[in-house]
Amino acid sequence: MGVKTKNGVVLSDEQLEHIAERFEHGEWPEGETRIVRGRPHLFGEALKSITYKDTASEIAAMDARAASLGLSRSEYLRALVRRDLAGMA
Incomplete structure (x- = not known):
């Protein structure tokens, strides 16, 4: 192969x-x-962490929605941000 x-x-x-x-x-x-150790870059460049605080109930709702879409929390939030930024163009 x-x-x-x-x-x-x-x-x-x-x-x-x-x-x-x-x-x-x-x-x-x-x-x-x-x-090179670790996973390869998912988006052609290194990812940097960002953080924000939210309530436990909002985080639980976020996680449930992400899981229902077959995504991790990070993937879900990245998709939301990218969709919003694409709408600005």
Whole structure:
């Protein structure tokens, strides 16, 4: 099956296994050696936290609405803000 890398190179399953074995033995393949920890950026750039306070009942209602849409609280709030900002244009 294989995968396509960020720079467009396609690696076969055999190549991936070979690379994995080298990593497991402490060997680094040529090229990119920088390890980036954590999840990849969801929106092409780093996210920054913002906070605000609200009542417990409002937060519960927010969470219930987000869950009913299959979203996390953050995803729900991001969607609301983006929709509002798009309406300003």
